[in-house]
């Protein structure tokens with residue numbers, strides 16, 4: 001059986017981002033079609049609606065643009081998405097850059113000005129902790 005890869009669902013063309021858009025990448029779609037990649041959107045799995053308010057990480061909490069603390073939904077969503085990792089035995093993930101859930105290495109800094117800071121999204125952090133190899137995609 002070939003290696004399975006978890007991918008951010010928005011990279012696979014699903015319109016699951018906060019603004020109902022996707023960030024479709026042809027090579028990721030092909031991986032899904034070939035049965036190698038499994039798309040997940042941890043934000044939706046955490047019970048957040050689409051569309052939804054954008055959120056950024058401020059001092060280890062996930063806060064929407066109008067100040068609602070959605071940390072618990074993010075944590076629940078990451079745990080739900082983790083079930084897919086465990087079910088498929090995936091050892092690698094390709095995740096959407098800069099997102100407070102899927103970002104790897106750098107994320108928006110919490111000021112809603114488009115600035116970045118070092119850090120990982122909530123789902124990414126969980127995967128790294130569990131030894132899953134993470135790759136970031138713009």
Ligand code: SF4
Nearest residue numbers: 008009010041096102
């Ligand atoms: Fe894409 Fe991840 Fe955000 Fe879902 S949580 S929209 S998969 S970046």
